[in-house]
Amino acid sequence: MRCRLGLKECPKNDAGILRCFPKIEQPFGMVIFGASGDLTKRKLVPALNRLFEAEILPERFFVLGAARTRMGDEEFRSRFNTQPDLLKRFSYTRVDYQNPDTFKSLKRVVDDLMKRFGVRNLIFYLSVPPDVYVPIIENLSKAGLNTETSRIVIEKPFGKDLKSARELEQVLQRSFGEHQIFRIDHYLGKETVQNILVFRFANFIFEEIWNNKFVDHVQITIAEGIGVEHRAGYFENTGLLRDIFQNHMLQILALITMEPPSSFNGESFRSERVKLLRSIRPFPVEDLENWIVRGQYGRGTVNGRVVPAYREEPGVSKNSSVETFVAMKLFIDNWRWSGVPFYLRAGKRLPKKVTEVAVVFKRIPHSIFPNVPSKDLEPNTIIFTIQPNEAISLEFQVKRPCPGMTPQLLSMDFRYEDYFGVKLPDAYERLLLDVILGDTTLFMRRDDLEVSWELLDPVLKAWESDPVRFEPHIYPSGTWGPKEADLLIERDGRRWRRP
Numbered sequence: 001m002r003c004r005l006g007l008k009e010c011p012k013n014d015a016g017i018l019r020c021f022p023k024i025e026q027p028f029g030m031v032i033f034g035a036s037g038d039l040t041k042r043k044l045v046p047a048l049n050r051l052f053e054a055e056i057l058p059e060r061f062f063v064l065g066a067a068r069t070r071m072g073d074e075e076f077r078s079r080f081n082t083q084p085d086l087l088k089r090f091s092y093t094r095v096d097y098q099n100p101d102t103f104k105s106l107k108r109v110v111d112d113l114m115k116r117f118g119v120r121n122l123i124f125y126l127s128v129p130p131d132v133y134v135p136i137i138e139n140l141s142k143a144g145l146n147t148e149t150s151r152i153v154i155e156k157p158f159g160k161d162l163k164s165a166r167e168l169e170q171v172l173q174r175s176f177g178e179h180q181i182f183r184i185d186h187y188l189g190k191e192t193v194q195n196i197l198v199f200r201f202a203n204f205i206f207e208e209i210w211n212n213k214f215v216d217h218v219q220i221t222i223a224e225g226i227g228v229e230h231r232a233g234y235f236e237n238t239g240l241l242r243d244i245f246q247n248h249m250l251q252i253l254a255l256i257t258m259e260p261p262s263s264f265n266g267e268s269f270r271s272e273r274v275k276l277l278r279s280i281r282p283f284p285v286e287d288l289e290n291w292i293v294r295g296q297y298g299r300g301t302v303n304g305r306v307v308p309a310y311r312e313e314p315g316v317s318k319n320s321s322v323e324t325f326v327a328m329k330l331f332i333d334n335w336r337w338s339g340v341p342f343y344l345r346a347g348k349r350l351p352k353k354v355t356e357v358a359v360v361f362k363r364i365p366h367s368i369f370p371n372v373p374s375k376d377l378e379p380n381t382i383i384f385t386i387q388p389n390e391a392i393s394l395e396f397q398v399k400r401p402c403p404g405m406t407p408q409l410l411s412m413d414f415r416y417e418d419y420f421g422v423k424l425p426d427a428y429e430r431l432l433l434d435v436i437l438g439d440t441t442l443f444m445r446r447d448d449l450e451v452s453w454e455l456l457d458p459v460l461k462a463w464e465s466d467p468v469r470f471e472p473h474i475y476p477s478g479t480w481g482p483k484e485a486d487l488l489i490e491r492d493g494r495r496w497r498r499p
């Protein structure tokens, strides 16, 4: 199969698969708010560097860092380990996000850079804590920087609940059109997440069995081995449900279960995704414990090292009841998925870092093999490993090479790196490229947010209104969460996979 450039294979070189993307012609300028911070250093600038090395970025572009920290251009440049030719295009200016006057100065700096680089298209990247999204957007607007040719990128979390998400949206929509707004959920930029779509919609044989006639249940796990690390301030105000479920988890669920869009263009794909999210059955608040389990990590041992409890971490309240683990069961009320349970779990300080989706098929109805009851035959399972070792596996039964007819489960694995021989690009490379190209397909739409908050808001309200009843269950660090999470699935005669 030839790609859009007519290539039969992805070129294998230093820049990996990015090398085959044509150079962008349209010049652009990117203003990064909060450019003194972690995301800029760890993700945004390395992604820009890879796009630059792959000769994808246009001849004319600039990057302007904007934050409260006092520093000059040279100090700003010295923070990054990138191509010198890229750094030449970097400069820095101080802004106070709350102060409209500093945005007037920002406009002068931006106008000057736009003239120097011959740029009309501006990208504003809000790489700051969510509390300052609103003042930045309002001040951009007051300074007249929200022109027709500008775009704005915002990072999760998009609000704290339905009300604050709506307020943020109102401010955004007053200043920018929907086609100018790029709400990043970086999971959608991952190759393996996008591959779920190719697997489902470029193959006939799987789509035919992708429904309640064949699928017994689906499990999604987003596990982290690490604890809260240096993000206690953020996490104490957020918790795991908002941090992982409102965005990454629901987006993965939607890609696994959505109907085929008529084409992979922005609106048709995004509309099917939202339609699916709308079909998720609301959680019964009166009986919430039987649907959602909250957990928080206690002390434990990870890789032979004794680690502190969440409440003992620096910056965390001694009696914090913030959840670091959530397991839930949900149903999708539509023709395709009616009756199929979805078990989702995510947490910190679990035994390892892994994100996987397991589509578990029904057991065979009757075993013809003596002494092997069908209940002992593990069902077929298709597993998408999204990180860290990106892969797709199919588990099926084979005959053991011995006298008799003894089945054994084995796994047929496709590993991205083994087959393509290239390092997969970081999600931010793909997403920044799409922002520069103005393609919103892989970004969340306003109604994505609305629907996901409508689903989770009643849960958060119930937790807040009765903290004693919903006190998180403590689980030892280095385990797969509290025993209540096991009961959630075992009550239904199933069990969690051990990824």
Ligand SMILES: NC(=O)c1ccc[n+]([C@@H]2O[C@H](COP(=O)([O-])OP(=O)(O)OC[C@H]3O[C@@H](n4cnc5c(N)ncnc54)[C@H](OP(=O)(O)O)[C@@H]3O)[C@@H](O)[C@H]2O)c1
Binding pocket: 033, 034, 035, 036, 037, 038, 039, 040, 042, 043, 067, 068, 069, 097, 126, 127, 128, 129, 130, 132, 155, 156, 157
């Ligand atoms: N880091 C990640 O891996 C990651 C991943 C996904 C999403 N995100 C999201 O991306 C955004 C940026 O993340 P980050 O990790 O880069 O954040 P960060 O390092 O905590 O903050 C970025 C910059 O924002 C400014 N800032 C910090 N606290 C502030 C406050 N209370 N009020 C006003 N300004 C403040 C600081 O710059 P000045 O003091 O110089 O103004 C800081 O350098 C956040 O919304 C985060 O949730 C981050």
